[in-house]
Amino acid sequence: MELIVDRLEVTLSGRKVLDDVNAILRPGRVTAILGPNGAGKSTLVRAAAALIAPSAGAVRLGDRDVTALDPRERARRIGYLPQDARVHWNIAASDVVALGRAPHRAPFAGPDAKDAAAVARAMAATETSHLAHRPVNELSGGERARVLLARVLAGEPDWLLADEPLAGLDPRHQFDILDRLSDVARQGRGVAIVLHDLLHAGRVADDVLLVKDGVVLASGEAGAVLTPDNLRTAFDIDVSVLRDPEGRLTCLPRGRAALTI
Amino acid sequence: MKGKLALLAVLVVLAFGLSLIAGKSWIPPQIWFSNDPRFAIIVELRLPRAILGLAIGAVLGLSGAVLQGYLRNPLADPAVVGVSSSAALGAVAAIILGIAGNPLVLFACAMLTAGGAMALLAALTWRSPSPVQFILAGTVLASLAGALTAFLISVAPNPYAVAEVIDWLMGALTDRSIEDVRTALPFMALGAILLFLTGPSLDALTLGEAAARSLGVRLGRLQALIVLGTGLTIGASVAVTGVVGFVGLVVPHLLRPIFGHRPAALLLPSALGGAALVLIADSLCRLAPGAGEVRLGVAMALIGAPFFLMLLLKGRTSWN
Numbered sequence: 001m002e003l004i005v006d007r008l009e010v011t012l013s014g015r016k017v018l019d020d021v022n023a024i025l026r027p028g029r030v031t032a033i034l035g036p037n038g039a040g041k042s043t044l045v046r047a048a049a050a051l052i053a054p055s056a057g058a059v060r061l062g063d064r065d066v067t068a069l070d071p072r073e074r075a076r077r078i079g080y081l082p083q084d085a086r087v088h089w090n091i092a093a094s095d096v097v098a099l100g101r102a103p104h105r106a107p108f109a110g111p112d113a114k115d116a117a118a119v120a121r122a123m124a125a126t127e128t129s130h131l132a133h134r135p136v137n138e139l140s141g142g143e144r145a146r147v148l149l150a151r152v153l154a155g156e157p158d159w160l161l162a163d164e165p166l167a168g169l170d171p172r173h174q175f176d177i178l179d180r181l182s183d184v185a186r187q188g189r190g191v192a193i194v195l196h197d198l199l200h201a202g203r204v205a206d207d208v209l210l211v212k213d214g215v216v217l218a219s220g221e222a223g224a225v226l227t228p229d230n231l232r233t234a235f236d237i238d239v240s241v242l243r244d245p246e247g248r249l250t251c252l253p254r255g256r257a258a259l260t261i
Numbered sequence: 262m263k264g265k266l267a268l269l270a271v272l273v274v275l276a277f278g279l280s281l282i283a284g285k286s287w288i289p290p291q292i293w294f295s296n297d298p299r300f301a302i303i304v305e306l307r308l309p310r311a312i313l314g315l316a317i318g319a320v321l322g323l324s325g326a327v328l329q330g331y332l333r334n335p336l337a338d339p340a341v342v343g344v345s346s347s348a349a350l351g352a353v354a355a356i357i358l359g360i361a362g363n364p365l366v367l368f369a370c371a372m373l374t375a376g377g378a379m380a381l382l383a384a385l386t387w388r389s390p391s392p393v394q395f396i397l398a399g400t401v402l403a404s405l406a407g408a409l410t411a412f413l414i415s416v417a418p419n420p421y422a423v424a425e426v427i428d429w430l431m432g433a434l435t436d437r438s439i440e441d442v443r444t445a446l447p448f449m450a451l452g453a454i455l456l457f458l459t460g461p462s463l464d465a466l467t468l469g470e471a472a473a474r475s476l477g478v479r480l481g482r483l484q485a486l487i488v489l490g491t492g493l494t495i496g497a498s499v500a501v502t503g504v505v506g507f508v509g510l511v512v513p514h515l516l517r518p519i520f521g522h523r524p525a526a527l528l529l530p531s532a533l534g535g536a537a538l539v540l541i542a543d544s545l546c547r548l549a550p551g552a553g554e555v556r557l558g559v560a561m562a563l564i565g566a567p568f569f570l571m572l573l574l575k576g577r578t579s580w581n
Binding site: 046049051075076079080081084088091092095100102103107148155 | 330466467468471474477478479521522
């Protein structure tokens, strides 16, 4: 089911953070949301997860406004991986992942066989099964990021929205996370990722949504959006866009854009 | 986990028994099955006291565990929300106005101010139901209630009333009757049910507010449960015993290494642990040398503060 951003406007403490944003995010594809700091990327994802109420317009899942969905139903359909990777109590990794099943369980029912199976699948997919009994705050950053990703996967949502899931990870663990997210899209579900790294965006994204100052600069297939001109406008840098031997996009940042007078 | 919980329950039963037996006059259990006149001491004095101790300990432990889970801070306890000090304000006002002769009036006054404070807390935080907002508003209410209490004491015309206030503020289970039990228990039971309902949401909050909301947690509803639950339980407990601190702070701490850090898994153990702690502390209070007893509130502070210091020194690394 498509996630439709329709004339979305978000105002936070009197400042218009998003202004007339329109986009259609398609399932089965990875959509990278790119833009400089303060562009409104996180706000867009939070609005899509119905964590912020828009001041105008809406984000719709199919034909239903996400803010009008019952919170538990919405939680079953839209998974959200926040930027904040803290886990406030030092609980076992498998308990963290099991939290992802909360919207599927009756409030005081224990986990049933279906929940246990979903948790096991999510942990296997993120290669965290062996960490199940470890206290989560004693894991390395890469391990914890995978456990938190498993938490979202365990909910088996139609849409997965990840806000900068690569922050603080080394390259290998960045690939770990991106590959898992791609797998999710290959299963036919929707994935939208807020990214900062243009190299990763080129490698992983099927579609790109380029935002700056709260408006959409460009959106569509990665090849059409990731052009030197667009990236220069968005980031104020010169970027070489190449194709690697396998035909994948490689965006190579060259440096600050030369002053144009 | 079940086994540990059963052990804790056994401890509560033992502490309850101790509370019936221990005192200036030790009453061995065998007299329960005879016509010993001392049986009256048990039924009239010690039974209500033990029931109250059990109930108060349970709700203090439970609300401490709920608040620590909600605020995601191991230093939270019912005092930070301002309920205890607001309930105390009402009781102090009743004593100073000289209308506290009837225990029901004192109880009503304490519950009214506790309820008022909770309503204020809800009003101050309903727009953005977040733990940070909650703790700030709670701190404001606690200091306001404390200031008003001090003001009332300082303008009290009658030195006897002041003595009574200070005595009452220290918190004690002495000379409580079965009437007190009957008045307070329904409020505590209702509040405890509300507090137990918060468990699943508290677990989800482990991942932070945004993730919890994305998992379907309604923060506004959660906060309403907590405000109402602590208002009813702590309001009623302060209204019958005065202020007893440290239980809500220390008990969840003690139990976390045993039952794990998951907030919902700590609720029932904290209620049991709180009950055991208060029953044991109250039994020890009666054993103080001399004619009088140590006030329960004072005893808890005397046990609690050094204990907390110990936790602080030992656990420095584990609280990051």
